[in-house]
Amino acid sequence: xxxxxxxxxxxxxxxxxxxxxxxxxxxxxxxxxxxxxxxxxxxxxxxxxxxxxxxxxxxxxxxxxxxxxxxxxxxxxxxxxxxxxxxxxxxxxxxxxxxxxxxxxxxxxxxxxxxxxxxxxxxxxxxxxxxxxxxxxxxxxxxxxxxxxxxxxxxxxxxxxxxxxxxxxxxxxxxxxxxxxxxxxxxxxxxxxxxxxxxxxxxxxxxxxxxxxxxxxxxxxxxxxxxxxxxxxxxxxxxxxxxxxxxxxxxxxxxxxxxxxxxxxxxxxxxxxxxxxxxxxxxxxxxxxxxxxxxxxxxxxxxxxxxxxxxxxxxxxxxxxxxxxxxxxx
Amino acid sequence: xxxxxxxxxxxxxxxxxxxxxxxxxxxxxxxxxxxxxxxxxxxxxxxxxxxxxxxxxxxxxxxxxxxxxxxxxxxxxxxxxxxxxxxxxxxxxxxxxxxxxxxxxxxxxxxxxxxxxxxxxxxxxxxxxxxxxxxxxxxxxxxxxxxxxxxxxxxxxxxxxxxxxxxxxxxxxxxxxxxxxxxxxxxxxxxxxxxxxxxxxxxxxxxxxxxxxxxxxxxxxxxxxxxxxxxxxxxxxxxxxxxxxxxxxxxxxxxxxxxxxxxxxxxxxxxxxxxxxxxxxxxxxxxxxxxxxxxxxxxxxxxxxxxxxxxxxxxxxxxxxxxxxxxx
Amino acid sequence: xxxxxxxxxxxxxxxxxxxxxxxxxxxxxxxxxxxxxxxxxxxxxxxxxxxxxxxxxxxxxxxxxxxxxxxxxxxxxxxxxxxxxxxxxxxxxxxxxxxxxxxxxxxxxxxxxxxxxxxxxxxxxxxxxxxxxxxxxxxxxxxxxxxxxxxxxxxxxxxxxxxxxxxxxxxxxxxxxxxxxxxxxxxxxxxxxxxxxxxxxxxxxxxxxxxxxxxxxxxxxxxxxxxxxxxxxxxxxxxxxxxxxxxxxxxxxxxxxxxxxxxxxxxxxxxxxxxxxxxxxxxxxxxxxxxxxxxx
Numbered sequence: 022x023x024x025x026x027x028x029x030x031x032x033x034x035x036x037x038x039x040x041x042x043x044x045x046x047x048x049x050x051x052x053x054x055x056x057x058x059x060x061x062x063x064x065x066x067x068x069x070x071x072x073x074x075x076x077x078x079x080x081x082x083x084x085x086x087x088x089x090x091x092x093x094x095x096x097x098x099x100x101x102x103x104x105x106x107x108x109x110x111x112x113x114x115x116x117x118x119x120x121x122x123x124x125x126x127x128x129x130x131x132x133x134x135x136x137x138x139x140x141x142x143x144x145x146x147x148x149x150x151x152x153x154x155x156x157x158x159x160x161x162x163x164x165x166x167x168x169x170x171x172x173x174x175x176x177x178x179x180x181x182x183x184x185x186x187x188x189x190x191x192x193x194x195x196x197x198x199x200x201x202x203x204x205x206x207x208x209x210x211x212x213x214x215x216x217x218x219x220x221x222x223x224x225x226x227x228x229x230x231x232x233x234x235x236x237x238x239x240x241x242x243x244x245x246x247x248x249x250x251x252x253x254x255x256x257x258x259x260x261x262x263x264x265x266x267x268x269x270x271x272x273x274x275x276x277x278x279x280x281x282x283x284x285x286x287x288x289x290x291x292x293x294x295x296x297x298x299x300x301x302x303x304x305x306x307x308x309x310x311x312x313x314x315x316x317x318x319x320x321x322x323x324x325x326x327x328x329x330x331x332x333x334x335x336x337x338x339x340x341x342x343x344x345x346x347x348x349x350x351x
Numbered sequence: 352x353x354x355x356x357x358x359x360x361x362x363x364x365x366x367x368x369x370x371x372x373x374x375x376x377x378x379x380x381x382x383x384x385x386x387x388x389x390x391x392x393x394x395x396x397x398x399x400x401x402x403x404x405x406x407x408x409x410x411x412x413x414x415x416x417x418x419x420x421x422x423x424x425x426x427x428x429x430x431x432x433x434x435x436x437x438x439x440x441x442x443x444x445x446x447x448x449x450x451x452x453x454x455x456x457x458x459x460x461x462x463x464x465x466x467x468x469x470x471x472x473x474x475x476x477x478x479x480x481x482x483x484x485x486x487x488x489x490x491x492x493x494x495x496x497x498x499x500x501x502x503x504x505x506x507x508x509x510x511x512x513x514x515x516x517x518x519x520x521x522x523x524x525x526x527x528x529x530x531x532x533x534x535x536x537x538x539x540x541x542x543x544x545x546x547x548x549x550x551x552x553x554x555x556x557x558x559x560x561x562x563x564x565x566x567x568x569x570x571x572x573x574x575x576x577x578x579x580x581x582x583x584x585x586x587x588x589x590x591x592x593x594x595x596x597x598x599x600x601x602x603x604x605x606x607x608x609x610x611x612x613x614x615x616x617x618x619x620x621x622x623x624x625x626x627x628x629x630x631x632x633x634x635x636x637x638x639x640x641x642x643x644x645x646x647x648x649x650x651x652x653x654x655x656x657x658x659x660x661x662x663x664x665x666x667x668x669x670x671x672x673x674x675x676x677x678x679x
Numbered sequence: 680x681x682x683x684x685x686x687x688x689x690x691x692x693x694x695x696x697x698x699x700x701x702x703x704x705x706x707x708x709x710x711x712x713x714x715x716x717x718x719x720x721x722x723x724x725x726x727x728x729x730x731x732x733x734x735x736x737x738x739x740x741x742x743x744x745x746x747x748x749x750x751x752x753x754x755x756x757x758x759x760x761x762x763x764x765x766x767x768x769x770x771x772x773x774x775x776x777x778x779x780x781x782x783x784x785x786x787x788x789x790x791x792x793x794x795x796x797x798x799x800x801x802x803x804x805x806x807x808x809x810x811x812x813x814x815x816x817x818x819x820x821x822x823x824x825x826x827x828x829x830x831x832x833x834x835x836x837x838x839x840x841x842x843x844x845x846x847x848x849x850x851x852x853x854x855x856x857x858x859x860x861x862x863x864x865x866x867x868x869x870x871x872x873x874x875x876x877x878x879x880x881x882x883x884x885x886x887x888x889x890x891x892x893x894x895x896x897x898x899x900x901x902x903x904x905x906x907x908x909x910x911x912x913x914x915x916x917x918x919x920x921x922x923x924x925x926x927x928x929x930x931x932x933x934x935x936x937x938x939x940x941x942x943x944x945x946x947x948x949x950x951x952x953x954x955x956x957x958x959x960x961x962x963x964x965x966x967x968x969x970x971x972x973x974x975x
Contacts, residue, residue, distance in 0.1 A: 036815055036818055039815050040815065040818065040819055043815075043819070044819075044827055047827045047828060047831050050831055050832075146415065147415070156712075159956065159959060159960060159963070160952070160956055162959060163903070163952055163955040163956035163958075163959050164951075164952040164955070164956075165907045165910065165911065165951060165952075165955065167910075167911060167914055167930070168910075168930065168948045168951055168952060171930060171933075171934065171937070171944055171948060172944070172945075172948055174937065175937055175941050175944060179937055179938050179941070224456060225451060225453060225456040225457050226456060226457055226458055226459045226460070228411060228451065229449075229451055229457045229458065229459075229517070229520075230459065230470075231411050231443070232409055232411055232443055232444065232448070232449040232451075233443060233444040233448075233470065233471045233474060233520070234439075234440045234441065234442070234443035234444040234445065234471075234474050234475065235440070235470065235474060236440060237436075244459055244462075247461050247462075248459070248460065248461055262820060263820065263821075263822075265820065266820020266821070266822045266823045267820065267821075267822040267911070269822070269826075269915065270911045270914055270915060273914070273915055274934070284823070284826070285826065285915055285917070288826055288827060288831075288917075289917070296827070300819070300823060300827075303820060303823065304818055304819060304820075307818060307820060308818060321461060322460070322461055323460070323461060323504040323506065324460065324504070324506045327506070
């Protein structure tokens, strides 16, 4: 098991290298001169030239990339922003935790409410409760977070004046963003839980357990749910990953100092070091999330655990495999 | 050795399912009696209604699709169909246990086999944790599995071993009746023999009555005392093993026996029973078998035959051989 | 002789597909929500296509006398801060969103189809190579990738289509590859080879038609995702630039006027939600209708 985890962490390295290289290439190919942008409109041509040399932009692209890489690997130095010259690492350190908190809490509450609803809907299949809840979930899945956020601000901040419309430090400030962002995870969790439970409940072994005389409650919660857990965990992991990357709109709306917003600005300003640093961070977090989900799999399902123990488990995570199959909540 | 006391009496059991094509009458007016310690064979093709009848005894029919359940199942003097859910839960596993057909999917994949046996014991007894564990281990040994494998998971066992675990589970609380739904169908022939041997031994040791559901007449010959032939949701012939094997009367039973290839006779074609099972949403009028019966007469399509007693506790649901205008 | 044979074969194939389509359609019809969604989407599509004729006003013409008018008979959904009619802007926005969505999905499908087919059909090393690359693509959060592309190459319409589509390529590649892998060994492929069919023909005529169903489902969801991505990007200013009427940018503009002119927010919000909802529901319904396992 440890071997598997280590191997996965090892596989992270080439992935991150490739990701960072791709992003670097993309942003680098952009029109727009970072030196110019850093100095502002009024800078003279000479000043821009000096700045370019200072930032190392005159060197070939590959050289620039490896220079950056060297700094990261050996000094943990992600460089500094072109314009503000603030250390990238510092900026990320200040902003990233907010995004993590936002995404984490949103998914957490989404799952907390969505999963029990899904279980109930599966048990009462085709009842009014089931149909009603699944329709609501479908709506929840369809309304984009930023639309919901705006509507909620309209209702709760502007009209009712109950909650603030920006910031992220107090509980009341966090309430709206988390609700807006958490609606989609909640809906998807509910649907995925329901469909996974339905598949499990149909299985023979559930019938065996009932034939033993076990109470329906235990059958559902203890046996069925445990078996249904894997796709649900995957969904949660994927949702978290998606939110980390995609929260920038919500952050913009609520003026939350998060990594998403930071990245948008960085990309607009062609601030290469910041873009790279940010993307690498996000990719790392997503990869670690996937790894954690896989470990959770092994804890739940003994067959998976056996696969991991034999070092032939391969280096691909279950979320990747499942993402590849395109499992969507029904 | 069977005592003569009645253990369970099913009276006019009828079960129907909902389907997109209409109501499926899976079991129609089925009646049978099982004595203590008796091994009762229930023989029929797939879709004849055997499993449905079995599931109705334990009342674990799929709730969503079941439309109606009527009749009486008298067990220990009480009608099981009238019992509350809570009471049924006490009976399941303790008085009546069930072994299902496919061992590969009968066990919970995420729990150890030991814990699954323990669960059964824990549900119906008041033993301490230690005692439960010991009892579970003992059951494993009884079915021929080393108790060291207590903490292994189902995926680590072969089909035959899994079925042994299921049998251990079923017997762990010493039930009075075991319903075995085609327990060996999904296994190799050699394993089949082992499992049957095991079941026979356990049956004698624990004096359990058993309903053996199967489509394999060989299994019936091996282990059953009494046999009922089920067709289209009804019992068409019923009697002791000797009676059914040597003096069967119903044309369907005759067809079943004739379709078994004789190893001593050179045969170029297998004998079959012409036709197919009737559509369970629209049964033929009169005798359900009449469209396929080689002895069919006019009366057969008009009136449903009663259960005739042809002696030696042998019942047949057919007009053949009666003095009424009918079949020869 | 061979001519007649071919005609007969083709006709049978058409009847088969037709028969299947009929069957699918019949099943889909049972799902009232899905049918309703399809209906709504068709209406939206028609509105979008004939926007020039349907919209009462132009989408960029400013009318400084009628700024910030609440919904009235003249302007059913009101006007925005430049006096532009919101209803008209929404209708033009429909054209944009739907076309971006469809083209983005189409491109992704095309690219993913080629990659998946090659990977699945020729297997071994090229398969590993392509799939590893797909996995790398999967580990970049899709929105970030879109962001990077748009910020890099500009916010023109083609770029947006590329940006929104590119992150879904691995999904389609995977799907097609799986279908090819499972069908590759079937006997009819051998039979086709025996009569001299080339690789390309086998892939396009024999194997691909079999995976039409899941592709259709995923494509439907894909359009929904693309619409959301474009709206999100436009919202933060990295999408279509004004004065192009796009739902996301309309929402962004409405933000500043949320206090007193909330109607500016509601109409694009409802439109986006409704469109995405209908697409999701339709996709769901299609999936249920096309999957025989899920019946009853």
